[in-house]
Amino acid sequence: MEKKVENMEYGDEKVEVKELNYRGVKAMPFVIGNETFEKLGTIGTSANLLVYLTTVFHMKSITATNLINIFNGTCNFGTLGGAFLSDTYFGRYKVLGTASISSFLGMLVLTLTAAVTTLHPPHCVDTPCVDPTPWQMAFLLSGFMFLIIGASGIRPCNLAFGADQFNPNTESGQRGIASFFNWYYFTFTFAMMVSLTIIVYVQANINWAIGLAIPTFLMFLSCAVFFVGTRIYVMVLPDGSPLTSIVQVLVATIKKRKLVVPEEPSVSLFNHVSLKSVNLKLPYSKQLRFLNKAAILTPNDKINPDGTSGNRWTLCSIQQIEEVKCVIKTIPIWVSCIIYNVSINQMQTYTVFQALQSDRRLKPSTFEVPAASYSVFQMLALTIWIPIYDRIIVPSLRKITGKRQGISFLQRIGVGMGIAIFTMLISAIIETKRRDIAHSEPTLGVERGKGAISSMSSYWLILQLSVAGLSEGFAVIGFTEFFYRQFPENMKSFAGSFLFCGLGLSSYLSSFLISVVHRTTREGGSRNWLAEDLNEAKLDNYYYLIMGLEVLNCMYYLLVSKWYKYKESEEEKSNVALEDMSKQKHIV
Numbered sequence: 001m002e003k004k005v006e007n008m009e010y011g012d013e014k015v016e017v018k019e020l021n022y023r024g025v026k027a028m029p030f031v032i033g034n035e036t037f038e039k040l041g042t043i044g045t046s047a048n049l050l051v052y053l054t055t056v057f058h059m060k061s062i063t064a065t066n067l068i069n070i071f072n073g074t075c076n077f078g079t080l081g082g083a084f085l086s087d088t089y090f091g092r093y094k095v096l097g098t099a100s101i102s103s104f105l106g107m108l109v110l111t112l113t114a115a116v117t118t119l120h121p122p123h124c125v126d127t128p129c130v131d132p133t134p135w136q137m138a139f140l141l142s143g144f145m146f147l148i149i150g151a152s153g154i155r156p157c158n159l160a161f162g163a164d165q166f167n168p169n170t171e172s173g174q175r176g177i178a179s180f181f182n183w184y185y186f187t188f189t190f191a192m193m194v195s196l197t198i199i200v201y202v203q204a205n206i207n208w209a210i211g212l213a214i215p216t217f218l219m220f221l222s223c224a225v226f227f228v229g230t231r232i233y234v235m236v237l238p239d240g241s242p243l244t245s246i247v248q249v250l251v252a253t254i255k256k257r258k259l260v261v262p263e264e265p266s267v268s269l270f271n272h273v274s275l276k277s278v279n280l281k282l283p284y285s286k287q288l289r290f291l292n293k294a295a296i297l298t299p300n301d302k303i304n305p306d307g308t309s310g311n312r313w314t315l316c317s318i319q320q321i322e323e324v325k326c327v328i329k330t331i332p333i334w335v336s337c338i339i340y341n342v343s344i345n346q347m348q349t350y351t352v353f354q355a356l357q358s359d360r361r362l363k364p365s366t367f368e369v370p371a372a373s374y375s376v377f378q379m380l381a382l383t384i385w386i387p388i389y390d391r392i393i394v395p396s397l398r399k400i401t402g403k404r405q406g407i408s409f410l411q412r413i414g415v416g417m418g419i420a421i422f423t424m425l426i427s428a429i430i431e432t433k434r435r436d437i438a439h440s441e442p443t444l445g446v447e448r449g450k451g452a453i454s455s456m457s458s459y460w461l462i463l464q465l466s467v468a469g470l471s472e473g474f475a476v477i478g479f480t481e482f483f484y485r486q487f488p489e490n491m492k493s494f495a496g497s498f499l500f501c502g503l504g505l506s507s508y509l510s511s512f513l514i515s516v517v518h519r520t521t522r523e524g525g526s527r528n529w530l531a532e533d534l535n536e537a538k539l540d541n542y543y544y545l546i547m548g549l550e551v552l553n554c555m556y557y558l559l560v561s562k563w564y565k566y567k568e569s570e571e572e573k574s575n576v577a578l579e580d581m582s583k584q585k586h587i588v
Contacts (some may be wrong), residue, residue, distance in 0.1 A: 027165040028180075030229025032187050034100065035158055037222030039191035048200045048211075048372040050352050056113075056120050056208060057140070058129040061450075061532055062518055065349050069511035071144055072345075076504030078152030083497035085153075087242055087490065092157040092164065093235045099153025100223045106146030107216040113140050115209035156496035159184060159484065163492070164234050186386045193383065196376040204370040242327075242491040248312045249324040252294035255314055261292045269295040271318045272307045280489065282322035287565060288329070291321050323488040326567050327498075330486055332560035333410070334502050336417070337479050339553040341506035342513070343420045343546055344476075346427070347378055347468045349510075350539060351461060357450055357534050358434055358458035369458065377462045381469030389473065409482035410561040416475025417554045423471055424547035427464040428540040434460070438535045451533030486567050517542055 049071075053064040086095040113119045119139055121130045132140070162184065166177050195215065203211025262268040269292065273281055284292075294316040302310030309315045355371035362369055397406030405412075438454035445453050479499060487495035514530060521529040521538070531537035 027229060027232050027234070028162070030225055030232075031158070031162040031165065032184070034096075034222050034226035034229075035162075035184065036187045036191045037218045037225060039188055039195070048196075048203055048370075050349060051204060051370075051372050052114075052208065057132050057136075058121055058124065061353060062514065062530065065514060066511045068349065069345065069507040069514075071148070073504040073507030073511070075148050075151035076155070076500040076502075076507065078148050079156040079497035079500040079504075080494075081497075082153040083156040083494045084243060086157050087238055087494055089238055091235055091238050092161040093230075093233060095153045096157050096161060097223075097226060099150045099157075100219075100226055101150075102146050103150025103154065104216070104219040104223055106143050106148075106150055107212070107219045109139065109143030109146060111209060111212040111216050113143065114212050155500050156494070159480065159496055160492035161233075163484065164236050186383060190379075190383060192379040193376045196373050196379065200370045200373045204372070242488070242494045245320055246324050246327060249291060249294050249316050249321055251313050252316050253291050256293040256296055256298075257290075259293050259296050259298075261289060261296065268297060269318055270297050270301070270303075270309065270315055271295070272303075272309070273317065273319050282319060282326070282488075282567070284318050285322060285325065285565075288325050291325060291328075292318070295321055323491075326486055326488055327491065327494075329564060330483060330498070333413075333479075333482065333557075333564065334498065336413075336553055336557040336560065337499070337502045338505045338509065339549060339556075340417055340420055340475055341503055342510050343424050343550055344468060344472065345507060345510040346424070346543070346546060347465060348375060350542075351375070351427070351465065353450070353534060354431060354434060354539070355458050355461055357438070357453050358461065359444055359453065359455050360458045374458060374461050374465060378465040378469040378472070381466040382473050385470055385473040386477075405481075408566075409478050409485065410564065412478035413475050413482065414554075414557060414561065416471045416473070416478060417550070417557055419467060419471035419474065421547055421550045421554060423464060423468045424543050424550060426467055428543035428547065430460050430464055431534075431540040431543060435535055435537075435540070451535045454535070513546075517545070 050064055050068055053059045053067065054061060059067070082095055082099065086092050113136075119136055121132045121136065124130065162180055163177050166180065199211055199214055202214065269284075271284075286292075295318050297315070301315040304310055309317065312320075351374065352371050355369075355374045360368045360371065394406035398404065401407060434454045434456045437456040438452055441455050443452035444455055483495040483499045484492060487498075518528065518530045521527070522531075527536065527538055529538040529542045
């Protein structure tokens with residue numbers, strides 16, 4: 001919501017100033033409610049899609065795993081388009097609303113594939129399994145397409161839209177944003193826990209059609225809750241494509257590559273700051289100094305009467321260049337995020353197959369826990385840790401370090417990366433134990449399409465999943481807040497898509513590693529590390545390979561994080577601050 005204040009003149013530029021009416025906590029039930037139901041309806045269900053594809057659509061484990069990785073990767077890559085549309089044309093509210101409806105349609109299509117017998121292959125209890133027909137696969141993939149469109153709009157915008165509801169120029173607003181990131185993940189994990197227990201149980205033990213219809217209805221509630229809160233939302237207007245601004249700086253730098261950056265930037269560099277910008281003013285910096293060439297004034301450059309550049313493809317302001325630097329400086333950190341998430345991806349795929357060939361009985365009863373439900377312990381560890389970290393650890397660290405967030409974003413990420421190494425080590429040790437028991441002790445039968453079920457209790461898997469959840473509690477939340485804080489204010493949606501593109505590349509990298517390891521170890525004459533029957537595979541070796549990759553990534557991260565300089569520290573060095581650029585004002 002906005003309150004019109006007055007028309008104000010700044011030199012030759014006349015602008016209308018509108019004051020944002022921040023509702024903060026009052027808007028949170030609608031934002032978090034939408035997020036919770038959306039996670040219950042879509043992402044939670046995706047955890048069991050692996051089982052759905054291998055049991056209902058009779059796909060091989062390698063095929064299903066790669067399809068899920070590609071689906072997840074495309075969902076994350078699509079966020080770049082969602083962020084572009086949000087920041088350039090429609091704003092976060094419209095993109096979120098449209099994407100929520102698309103996610104609902106995708107869930108509806110998935111439900112139909114389970115409910116209508118002609119939309120999936122026949123069951124193969126007493127008959128050989130039949131592959132899905134081309135049109136059955138086409139209908140299934142159309143549902144995935146709707147879900148991809150939905151995820152592409154929701155993921156880059158929901159965090160930024162929620163943070164928009166707080167005033168970032170006040171101490172209470174800053175604290176609200178910091179807590180919002182933590183509690184956002186708390187509700188996320190809560191929704192995942194419900195989905196991975198109740199909904200997964202209904203899907204695996206009662207009926208797939210009913211199990212998919214429940215999250216479809218919840219996705220409908222997500223849409224409804226979101227639109228109910230329309231009247232109280234703060235809706236930040238689109239401020240142009242941030243991608244265009246980045247390309248303009250790069251093009252101008254290339255055109256002026258032969259020029260020399262002057263030692264006195266205040267004299268020879270273009271330093272106009274538009275009053276219509278929602279971004280805080282950033283000081284001149286010498287980091288990535290070659291980009292400063294784009295601001296060198298030459299006789300051929302023209303300046304408009306209002307002080308703006310006559311051609312932003314040949315002359316960019318220092319402010320515009322510093323905003324682009326904020327993005328470019330995060331790229332080395334972003335690369336480490338790609339590799340880090342490879343370890344987390346394994347917990348969502350091969351841990352399910354480990355559970356399928358372990359003793360899943362809930363003793364002393366004979367009830368079998370669905371294989372996909374074990375991921376709930378990863379979510380549970382994260383859910384328990386977040387309130388402890390936010391309410392106990394952070395206040396204690398704040399007294400020691402004097403920082404609002406306790407420790408820096410990069411320190412928090414580094415701790416999570418270190419824990420990820422132990423996650424893969426523990427996973428490898430547990431898999432070795434599971435396979436050895438399957439070979440040395442009587443088995444509990446045969447999992448259809450897989451192999452003998454080891455008598456090792458699947459409770460052992462809780463350990464590796466819990467450590468993975470703890471790692472996420474540091475690294476994933478740290479990455480999210482890092483990108484949001486370090487990007488310019490008009491690129492918040494782009495910051496979200498930037499992070500999700502990294503997750504998408506991580507999914508593709510996981511799929512690539514799986515394919516290479518599967519092909520190499522099979523054709524090399526040794527035991528296939530990723531054989532269909534894990535008892536005849538060497539999954540532990542694959543986990544050790546990922547652990548080695550995480551060790552190298554951690555070393556790389558320590559180097560690039562030492563080089564990185566925070567945007568906030570640059571602002572503290574600035575001797576010039578524009579009071580009229582307060583984020584409490586929205587310039588239209």
